[in-house]
Amino acid sequence: MTFQDKTVVVTGAGRGIGKAxxxxFARQGANLAINALHQETASAAAGEIQAIGAQAQWAALDVSDEQAVTQFADQVFEKFGAVHILVNNAGITRDNLFLRMKTEQWDEALAVNLRGAFLFTRIFARRMIRQKTGGRIINMASVAGEAxxxxxxxxxxxxxxxIAMTKSCAREFGHYGITVNAVAPGLIETDMIRSMEQAAVDYVRKKIPAGRFGTPEEVADAVLFLASDSASYINGAVLRVNGGLLV
Ligand SMILES: NC(=O)c1ccc[n+]([C@@H]2O[C@H](COP(=O)([O-])OP(=O)(O)OC[C@H]3O[C@@H](n4cnc5c(N)ncnc54)[C@H](O)[C@@H]3O)[C@@H](O)[C@H]2O)c1
Structure with a gap:
């Protein structure tokens, strides 16, 4: 797989799966435009990308802030001229039992995971269509979104x-040569999981046929496949990367 001369946008790339x-992509020759919530992690990740020899543009922003998203997209197009691949990866958890859930917890989870993906998809899909280059959009779902x-x-x-937005966009953008797919990870070794209670972690691990959690690199492999020419006829799919958790 080579992504030479391709520009890739990855949201939430300051650490974990997004950074992987x-x-x-950087190792395969792509130019990267990344963001994260905090300046330190976004700039450090950009430094790691540049150390590989790839170009990297970065910003600290909140993916649910429409104005910030527009500004980021303008900067990306000014620097790179075109965008070929968008990975909507930024996500947060705001866990609580349903009956105790605060309205703010509900709103925050929806804002980052869903509104963020909507805002990025809308602005970058419009521009991909204008470029007439086709494109790839890959959305980070989760086993939780299925089960x-x-x-x-x-x-x-x-x-x-x-997942539902992925399928709708796949239907709408297919004839522009843009595929839209989702990757649904199971439990992956990142800071997000490290904040889970140990009892819950042990309980879930027992249910995974692979007997272990996945790595961010294993999720990245699935994303690169869906972004590659090898996946040109895959559209509207949900690729599970969960060690068999949902089998
Ligand atoms: N880790 C898992 O087991 C797992 C499982 C299924 C799905 N996922 C999904 O994979 C994605 C990445 O998860 P992770 O485990 O790497 O998480 P993480 O918490 O380690 O990293 C999340 C990244 O997103 C960024 N981010 C958070 N809120 C943001 C915002 N409002 N605007 C911009 N950036 C923001 C953070 O700065 C960070 O760089 C998420 O969408 C998550 O829901 C993770």
Whole structure:
């Protein structure tokens, strides 16, 4: 797989899965435009990308802030001229049992996971269509978006929304040569998982046929495949990367 001369946007690439995706694209020759919530992580990730020899543009922003998203897109097009691949990866959890869930927890999970993916998809799909280059959009869903999860009704609803948005966009953008797919990870070793209670972690691990959690690099491999020429006829799919958790 080579992504030479391709420009890739990855949201939430300051750490974890997003950073692994950005670095994997950089190793295959792509130019990267990344963002994260905090300046330190976004700039450090950009430094790692540049150390590989790839170009990297970065910003600290909130993906649910429409004005910030527009400004970021303008800067990306000014620097690179075109964008070929968008990975909507930024996501957060705001866990609580449903009956105790605060309205703010519900709203925050929906804002980052779903509204963020909507804002980025709309602005970059419009520009991909104008470029007439086709493109690839890959959205980060989750096992929770397919199966639900106690304590994660907000996150699960957002990720189910991401899956439904993926399928709708696949239908709308297909004839522009843009494919839209989702990757649905199971449990992946990142800071997001490290904040889970140990009892919950042990409980879920027992249910995974692979007997282990996945790595960010294993998710990145799936994303690069969907972004590659090898996946040109895959559209509207949800690729599970979960070690068999949902089998
Ligand atoms: N780790 C898992 O087990 C797992 C499982 C299924 C799905 N996912 C999904 O994969 C994606 C990445 O997860 P992760 O485990 O790497 O998370 P993480 O918490 O390690 O990293 C999240 C990244 O997103 C950024 N981010 C958070 N809120 C943001 C915002 N409002 N605007 C811009 N950037 C923001 C953070 O700065 C960070 O760089 C998320 O969409 C998550 O829901 C993760």
């Amino acid at each position: 995706i950005a670095l994997a 639900g999860n106690p304590g994660q009704a907000n996150y699960s609803a957002a990720k189910a929304g991401v």
